[in-house]
Amino acid sequence: MKKIKKILLVVLVLGMAGAGYGFYLYHKKPADVRALTANFELTASKIVADFNADETAANKKYLDKIISVKGIVTDNKIDTTGQATVFLDSGDPLAAVTCSFYEEEALSVKSLQKGTEVTIKGKCTGKLMDVVLNKCSIIK
Amino acid sequence: MQYYKINSKKQTMKKITLVIICLLLIQYSFSQKRYFTKTGTVSFRAGTAVEDIDGINKSTTSVFDAGTGQIEFALLVKGFEFNSALMMEHFNENYMESDKYPKSIFKGSISNIDKVNFQKDGTYPVTVKGTLEIHGVKKEIETTGSFKVNGKTVSATAEFPVTLEDYKISIPGLVKEKISKTAKIKVNCSYAILK
Numbered sequence: 001m002k003k004i005k006k007i008l009l010v011v012l013v014l015g016m017a018g019a020g021y022g023f024y025l026y027h028k029k030p031a032d033v034r035a036l037t038a039n040f041e042l043t044a045s046k047i048v049a050d051f052n053a054d055e056t057a058a059n060k061k062y063l064d065k066i067i068s069v070k071g072i073v074t075d076n077k078i079d080t081t082g083q084a085t086v087f088l089d090s091g092d093p094l095a096a097v098t099c100s101f102y103e104e105e106a107l108s109v110k111s112l113q114k115g116t117e118v119t120i121k122g123k124c125t126g127k128l129m130d131v132v133l134n135k136c137s138i139i140k
Numbered sequence: 141m142q143y144y145k146i147n148s149k150k151q152t153m154k155k156i157t158l159v160i161i162c163l164l165l166i167q168y169s170f171s172q173k174r175y176f177t178k179t180g181t182v183s184f185r186a187g188t189a190v191e192d193i194d195g196i197n198k199s200t201t202s203v204f205d206a207g208t209g210q211i212e213f214a215l216l217v218k219g220f221e222f223n224s225a226l227m228m229e230h231f232n233e234n235y236m237e238s239d240k241y242p243k244s245i246f247k248g249s250i251s252n253i254d255k256v257n258f259q260k261d262g263t264y265p266v267t268v269k270g271t272l273e274i275h276g277v278k279k280e281i282e283t284t285g286s287f288k289v290n291g292k293t294v295s296a297t298a299e300f301p302v303t304l305e306d307y308k309i310s311i312p313g314l315v316k317e318k319i320s321k322t323a324k325i326k327v328n329c330s331y332a333i334l335k
Contacts, residue, residue, distance in 0.1 A: 030225040059242065063218060077179070079330055083198055085179045098178050100199045100219075125199070125219040126242050130178060132199045134219055 033123050033135040034102070036066050044071030044097040044131075048090035051127045062124040068139060069097055070119045076112045084109035086120060086136070098130040105137045112138075172207030172258070173333050175294050180329035182215055186304070191318045193227060195220040202329050204296075209253030211268060213246040213327070235309050241276045248281075256287050263288045268298065274307040285327070295330045 040047075040062065047069060051058040071088030074096060078084045084106035088097040099120045101109055112118060119140040122133030180200035187193035197219045204211035217238035222228040232238040248270015250256070256264040269282045285298030301322045304311065311319050 026224065026226055028225045029223060030221075030228055059239075063239075063242075079179060081181075083179065083181075085199075087178075098199055100179070126216040128178075128199075128201045128214050128216060128243070130201075132216055132219060134199060134221065 030135075033066055033121065034137045038068035038121055039065040041068045042070070044069050044088040044090040045092075047124075047131050048092050048095050048097060051131050052092065052095065055127060059126060063126060065124055066121060067124050067133060068119055068121045069099075069133065070117065070140075071097060072117050073112050073114050075114065076109050078106055078110060082106055086112060086118070087130070088118075088120070090131075094129065095127070096130045098132045099136040100132070100134040101136045108138045172205070174203060174205050175331035176203045176334040177201065177329050177331045180213065180215075180327070182213070183326045183328075184220075184302075184323045185326075186320045186323035188318055188320050193319060195222050195228075195231060197221070200327075200329065202296075202331070203334065204250065204331070206253065206256070206258050209250040211246075211248055211250055211270070213329075215244050217242055217244060235304075235311070236275055241274075243273075244275075245273045246281075247271050250287075256289070258289055258294065261289050261291065266296075272302075274302065275309050277307040279306055292333055293330060296327070297329075298327045300325055 047058075047062065047067065050061070069088065071090065073086055074089045075087040076085070082103055084101040084103075086099040086101070086109055088099065090096050099122055101122075118138060120133070120136050121139050122136035125132045125134055178201050179198060180202045181196065181198050182200045183194065183196040185192070185194050197215045198221070199219050200213055200215040202211070202213045217236050218232060220228070220231065222231065248268055251267045251269055253266070256266065264287045266285050266287050267282065268285055270280070271278050272281045273279075281300065283298050283300035285296060288295045288297075302325050303322050304319075305321065311321075
């Protein structure tokens with residue numbers, strides 16, 4: 001009897017641990033990019049050039065990675081819902097870098113001056129017209 | 141002789157009127173502008189009573205021509221944001237296969253664009269028809285929406301359903317209870333005049 005009880009107890013504990021872990025995983029929020037180290041440190045010109053040269057290769061290299069991108073601000077806007085976006089010049093008139101910010105970072109976007117150089121960290125989601133980063137925050 | 145002269149005068153007048161009308165039409169369509177955004181919002185709800193499944197993309201690109209009514213949207217699937225890391229992973233890896241199909245695109249036109257007065261502030265109902273491409277599958281859709289003109293800004297909203305099966309998005313049996321067969325898509329874009 002004792003042995004069976006012990007075994008059952010172990011199984012129960014393992015089962016609960018498993019369920020608990022599953023529950024944790026299930027409700028885990030996506031990682032906060034602000035706390036992560038950048039995989040790449042680039043200029044806006046470089047990342048756009050890479051995507052222009054070979055989009056498939058650039059996607060393989062940069063998609064879902066944390067990028068720290070440096071560039072000149074051409075525009076910064078905050079829309080009516082509080083969503084802040086910064087556009088960086090890449091030298092290519094048809095393709096800039098679009099940086100979509102965390103809601104809490106919107107205030108830091110407000111104080112950015114057009115024409116100044118800034119370094120922004122975010123996650124690369126690919127290229128439409130622009131190379132798009134989301135979950136952004138200002139580094140420098 | 142006189143009879144022919146009057147006739148040719150009428151003909152010339154007709155021609156001149158036609159030319160003037162053509163010129164006005166050309167001028168009218170050229171003076172209509174194109175509107176553009178890189179920060180449009182597309183969100184979806186695909187949950188059931190068991191669970192909420194919501195994602196939002198805040199970097200949708202869209203352009204429309206106020207003269208012809210042509211309208212296009214494009215978004216990066218990896219740009220959808222979720223509250224759950226696991227949900228985002230399943231969305232990209234299992235359902236949308238975003239490494240294979242990184243973009244979703246809509247190309248169509250606003251059927252009643254002439255009913256929208258871009259020079260007058262107000263809200264105008266619109267009907268949009270076109271081709272929606274999701275997960276590599278193209279399908280013709282039609283939906284109603286609304287254009288709100290406020291000075292030089294135009295905001296467009298629309299809501300429509302998307303049946304996942306239509307786009308070959310397969311839901312594994314294990315989570316069939318949790319994911320709705322039809323996702324509700326909401327579009328909300330704020331456009332500025334394209335210079």
